Amino acid sequence: MPELPEAERARQQIERALGREITAVDDHDSYVCRPHAPGALAAALCGRRLTSAHRRGKFLWVQTDDGDGPVLGLHLGMAGRIAVDEDPAPRNWDRFTIEFADGGRLALRDKRRLGRAVLEPDYSHVGPDAGEVGPQAFAERIGRGSAPLKARLLDQGPVAGIGNLLADEVLWRARLSPRRPAGDLSRTELDRLHCALRGAIADAIRLGGAHTGALIPQRIPGGRCPRCTAPLQRGRIGGRTTWWCPKDQG
DNA sequence: AGGTCTGTTCAGCT
DNA sequence: TAGCTGAACAGACC
Numbered sequence: 001m002p003e004l005p006e007a008e009r010a011r012q013q014i015e016r017a018l019g020r021e022i023t024a025v026d027d028h029d030s031y032v033c034r035p036h037a038p039g040a041l042a043a044a045l046c047g048r049r050l051t052s053a054h055r056r057g058k059f060l061w062v063q064t065d066d067g068d069g070p071v072l073g074l075h076l077g078m079a080g081r082i083a084v085d086e087d088p089a090p091r092n093w094d095r096f097t098i099e100f101a102d103g104g105r106l107a108l109r110d111k112r113r114l115g116r117a118v119l120e121p122d123y124s125h126v127g128p129d130a131g132e133v134g135p136q137a138f139a140e141r142i143g144r145g146s147a148p149l150k151a152r153l154l155d156q157g158p159v160a161g162i163g164n165l166l167a168d169e170v171l172w173r174a175r176l177s178p179r180r181p182a183g184d185l186s187r188t189e190l191d192r193l194h195c196a197l198r199g200a201i202a203d204a205i206r207l208g209g210a211h212t213g214a215l216i217p218q219r220i221p222g223g224r225c226p227r228c229t230a231p232l233q234r235g236r237i238g239g240r241t242t243w244w245c246p247k248d249q250g
Numbered sequence: 251a252g253g254t255c256t257g258t259t260c261a262g263c264t
Numbered sequence: 265t266a267g268c269t270g271a272a273c274a275g276a277c278c
Contacts, residue, residue, distance in 0.1 A: 003256055078257050112275050165256050210256060
């Protein structure tokens with residue numbers, strides 16, 4: 001599920017759990033929980049309260065005890081979500097769980113175990129949030145380098161929050177080829193891309209996720225451009241499956 | 251059985 | 265050195 005819109009939803013879920021005393025922590029999944037040592041997260045968090053939930057791109061972090069306690073970093077990986085006050089998931093899909101004094105709970109629910117719960121995370125490599133970055137910073141950060149434009153959008157360093165589906169949707173909206181070297185774009189094109197990004201994120205948050213884009217249902221064999229009905233092209237760019245309209249985005 | 255998947259990191263190359 | 269690419273990670277689903 002998770003791209004920026006889903007991560008924002010997760011942040012809002014975490015806010016429902018603020019202010020309650022932590023009575024127990026299950027961090028036994030030493031692949032998802034960092035540091036690996038079982039009990040490290042539990043020792044750091046028990047007795048404290050989550051006090052604020054933050055997000056940049058897809059990276060989440062939670063303050064404890066108004067900044068007096070440790071920071072808890074959370075990432076949803078490829079298939080994770082945050083479940084607050086829900087019954088425990090089957091098959092150990094809750095990879096990290098906090099229990100509260102009021103009987104409620106917060107879980108990182110993730111079938112694939114690519115999500116993360118991290119004590120004192122280092123997010124220094126993460127760029128400005130894709131939903132907040134201004135046109136000038138966007139142009140400077142995206143419009144450089146020789147990598148294909150789509151690969152640059154997927155890199156969380158220049159701008160954070162764009163995943164595979166959102167990248168295809170945004171490039172389609174802006175009528176730009178995913179294969180263009182990022183540094184070759186004009187400022188006009190970069191501004192067009194920035195506008196498309198703002199629009200796509202706003203729509204995705206409003207409609208419930210990155211999968212609600214207009215192009216997304218057509219990312220299938222036989223799929224067609226929702227604008228001009230030309231058959232979509234499929235390829236592999238930036239290591240990910242990419243769909244685009246060869247006519248509009250030539 | 252084998253390929254795919256809405257993400258990130260790191261080794262290795264240029 | 266910096267930038268870029270592709271493999272690896274894990275497990276469910278088709």
